[in-house]
Amino acid sequence: MVKLYVEAGICGFSALVKAEKIDKKHVRVQIKSDCEKVMCFANGVKRLNIIDLFRQPFNTSKVYEKAGQSHLHSSCVIPCAVFKAAEVELGLALKKDVRIVFQKG
Numbered sequence: 001m002v003k004l005y006v007e008a009g010i011c012g013f014s015a016l017v018k019a020e021k022i023d024k025k026h027v028r029v030q031i032k033s034d035c036e037k038v039m040c041f042a043n044g045v046k047r048l049n050i051i052d053l054f055r056q057p058f059n060t061s062k063v064y065e066k067a068g069q070s071h072l073h074s075s076c077v078i079p080c081a082v083f084k085a086a087e088v089e090l091g092l093a094l095k096k097d098v099r100i101v102f103q104k105g
Contacts, residue, residue: 002089006081013038015078019085025050027086031078038078041070048086 004017015033022028026049031042044066052062067079077100087093 002085002095004081004085006077008035008038008077009075011035011073015081017078017081017085019082019089021089022047024090027089029082029086031082033078037070037072038076041066041072041078044069045082048082050090050092053083053086053090053092 001018001020006015006017008014013033013035015031015035015038018030020028020030026047028047029042029045031038031045033039033042045063048062055061058064063079063082067076072078080098084093084098088095
């Protein structure tokens with residue numbers, strides 16, 4: 001099982017994203033957060049398959065479709081975290097932390 005802790009930013013919400021492999025093409029996703037919109041999103045992405053992860057263009061993927069339906073802020077990083085967790089759990093990517101760092105000036 002892959003677990004990611006995500007601090008979403010200025011909104012002050014955080015989330016715990018878990019991905020657990022069901023078989024070689026499917027993953028179960030669990031998200032815990034105090035954000036209502038993230039929890040609405042979580043209900044729509046409980047089970048993903050490889051097509052859900054790699055559909056092109058990426059804005060037509062199930063993950064981003066559900067993010068839009070849940071009215072997540074366009075810069076919310078939780079959908080990206082779902083992709084990362086699912087890819088790693090299915091063996092399609094390696095574990096590597098991701099950071100967004102604001103630079104001065």
